[in-house]
Amino acid sequence: MKTSYRILFTILIQHDFYTQAESFDDIEIIPTLKSRSAFEGNRILYRFVKNRFTAMIEVDGDEPFVNINSDTKLRFILKLKNPSFSNFSGIKLFGLNDRIYYFSNRSDNETGNVLYLSKSIPGHDPGDEYEVGSLIQSGQDVFEAISDNTTLPPPGIGWRKLLKNRFPAFDQNNHSDIHKGNIVSDNSGTKNFEAIKFIPRGQAVSLNDLSYWKEVTGLQYVTPEDLIERKFISVSKxxxxxxxxxxxxxxxxxxxxxxxxxxxxxxxxxxxxxxxxxxxxxxxxxxxxxxxxDKINSGENIFGIIDLFFDGSVPVNHRMLDGSGNVKETEYAIRFKNRISTWKYISQKNSVTSLTDTSGVYNFIKNSNEFTSDTPVPLLLKPIQKFKLDADTGSQTISVENIKCASADIKPIKATKSFVSEIYLNY
Structure with missing residues (x-):
C-alpha cells in the first residue's frame, strides 16, 4: 500500500540582517516532548533545516490519515544559537527583564498574503518609551524610531518611514545566487520584490517576471507586543x-x-x-x-515559544485544515528587523578630512577625529552602504571608496535607549 504525505505546515524564520535568506541559521525550533508525541500519534514527520521547520502529515487523499482532535496544541521552543543575535536584531534590549517571545497562529496577522505568527505592528502610544529601532504602524506605513524624541507620532522628528531601498538593489544581468525568500529593491529604490523560487547566478530574470518574483507590499516584524512574562509558559500542577x-x-x-x-x-x-x-x-x-x-517557570535559556492550535479560535486563513478537513499546506512566518545604530568612524591617525555617503542617504558630522552619522544606519551581514573617505596623510591626499562598515558589535546607550557602532579607520 502506497503511503502519501503532504505538508501540514511550514514555519519560516526571516531576518533583514541577512541579505541571503538561506544564510539565517541563528534560531533553533524544537518541538516539546508532548508535541513530539502528538506528531507520532497523528503520523506527522518533521524536520528543521536552517530557518525552516516543515511538518509532513500522512494523508488519505487530501485529508489527514488520522483525524486530528480540535483540542490538539503543538508547542515549540525557540533557542538562540548565536550569542550575538540581540546585537544585530531590532528587538527590545532595555527593560527586557524575565520576558520571552510568544508566537501563535491565533495572531490574526496577515499582510501581503503572508501569515505571520507575530502580532501586528502596534500604533503609536505617547506613553511608551521607545528604543531606537522600535517600530510602529501609521496608516499603510511602518515607521522606526531614530531618536528618543518619540512622544509625538510621525511625522515627528523622532521617526522615519522604513525605506524601500534598505534591501540590496537587483541587477538582473549581474547577480549572485538568489534563493527563495530573498528580498531585493528595484533600481529606483521605490519597490521591493521577493524571490519565489531559486534563481542561479547570472540568469537574467526581470523583476516583472511573476513566475520568479512577487512584489512586497508590506512586511510585519517581531515587536515588544510579542513579549510575555515567563510564567505564562509554565508547566501545570x-x-x-x-x-x-x-x-x-x-x-x-x-x-x-x-x-x-x-x-x-x-x-x-x-x-x-x-x-x-x-x-x-x-x-x-x-x-x-x-x-x-500556581505556575512553574523554566529557568532554561528560552528565547521564545510557538503555539499552533487546531480549534475554532484560529483565524480561518491561519488554520492548517480547511472547512472540509483537508490539508492546506499552510506556511507561517516570523520576521525580525535588523538593528539600526549610530555609526561612529574613528580616524586613528587623525588624517581623515571628510567622510561621505556616495548614495546621499546619510551624512556624517565631524568632531575632532570622529565622524558620526546624523541618523541611525541599518546593520547588515553584507553591507550595501557605500561610504567614502578623503584623507590627508601629510605627503598626499587620498580618497578611499567602499570603506568598511559596522560589524554586529554595538554599544547600548541606556540614557537615550540608543545604540552606537564604532568603526576604527587606519588613516
Missing part, C-alpha cells in the same frame, strides 16, 4: 484526582511535597497514579524552576 492525559517526559509539580516529577509512562486522563509509583514517575533532575502563583 499535578492534581491526582483531576488531570488530563500525561505523556512520557512531561514534568509536573506535585503540591504535596513541592517537588517536580517526570512521567515515565503514558497516564490516561483521570487515572490516579501517585508520584511514589516508581513505574510511572521519577523525581525530575530539572532544578531551574521557580514557583509563581
Amino acid at each position: 499535578y492534581d491526582i484526582m483531576d488531570h488530563n492525559e500525561i505523556f512520557p517526559g512531561d514534568v509536573l509539580f506535585n503540591p504535596g511535597d513541592s517537588k517536580l516529577y517526570e512521567a515515565l509512562k503514558y497516564i490516561e486522563k483521570g487515572n490516579q497514579v501517585h508520584v511514589s509509583n516508581a513505574g510511572y514517575w521519577k523525581e525530575s533532575d530539572v532544578t531551574k524552576f521557580v514557583i509563581s502563583e
Whole structure:
C-alpha cells in the first residue's frame, strides 16, 4: 500500500540582517516532548533545516490519515544559537527583564498574503518609551524610531518611514545566487520584490517576471507586543484526582511535597497514579524552576515559544485544515528587523578630512577625529552602504571608496535607549 504525505505546515524564520535568506541559521525550533508525541500519534514527520521547520502529515487523499482532535496544541521552543543575535536584531534590549517571545497562529496577522505568527505592528502610544529601532504602524506605513524624541507620532522628528531601498538593489544581468525568500529593491529604490523560487547566478530574470518574483507590499516584524512574562509558559500542577492525559517526559509539580516529577509512562486522563509509583514517575533532575502563583517557570535559556492550535479560535486563513478537513499546506512566518545604530568612524591617525555617503542617504558630522552619522544606519551581514573617505596623510591626499562598515558589535546607550557602532579607520 502506497503511503502519501503532504505538508501540514511550514514555519519560516526571516531576518533583514541577512541579505541571503538561506544564510539565517541563528534560531533553533524544537518541538516539546508532548508535541513530539502528538506528531507520532497523528503520523506527522518533521524536520528543521536552517530557518525552516516543515511538518509532513500522512494523508488519505487530501485529508489527514488520522483525524486530528480540535483540542490538539503543538508547542515549540525557540533557542538562540548565536550569542550575538540581540546585537544585530531590532528587538527590545532595555527593560527586557524575565520576558520571552510568544508566537501563535491565533495572531490574526496577515499582510501581503503572508501569515505571520507575530502580532501586528502596534500604533503609536505617547506613553511608551521607545528604543531606537522600535517600530510602529501609521496608516499603510511602518515607521522606526531614530531618536528618543518619540512622544509625538510621525511625522515627528523622532521617526522615519522604513525605506524601500534598505534591501540590496537587483541587477538582473549581474547577480549572485538568489534563493527563495530573498528580498531585493528595484533600481529606483521605490519597490521591493521577493524571490519565489531559486534563481542561479547570472540568469537574467526581470523583476516583472511573476513566475520568479512577487512584489512586497508590506512586511510585519517581531515587536515588544510579542513579549510575555515567563510564567505564562509554565508547566501545570499535578492534581491526582483531576488531570488530563500525561505523556512520557512531561514534568509536573506535585503540591504535596513541592517537588517536580517526570512521567515515565503514558497516564490516561483521570487515572490516579501517585508520584511514589516508581513505574510511572521519577523525581525530575530539572532544578531551574521557580514557583509563581500556581505556575512553574523554566529557568532554561528560552528565547521564545510557538503555539499552533487546531480549534475554532484560529483565524480561518491561519488554520492548517480547511472547512472540509483537508490539508492546506499552510506556511507561517516570523520576521525580525535588523538593528539600526549610530555609526561612529574613528580616524586613528587623525588624517581623515571628510567622510561621505556616495548614495546621499546619510551624512556624517565631524568632531575632532570622529565622524558620526546624523541618523541611525541599518546593520547588515553584507553591507550595501557605500561610504567614502578623503584623507590627508601629510605627503598626499587620498580618497578611499567602499570603506568598511559596522560589524554586529554595538554599544547600548541606556540614557537615550540608543545604540552606537564604532568603526576604527587606519588613516
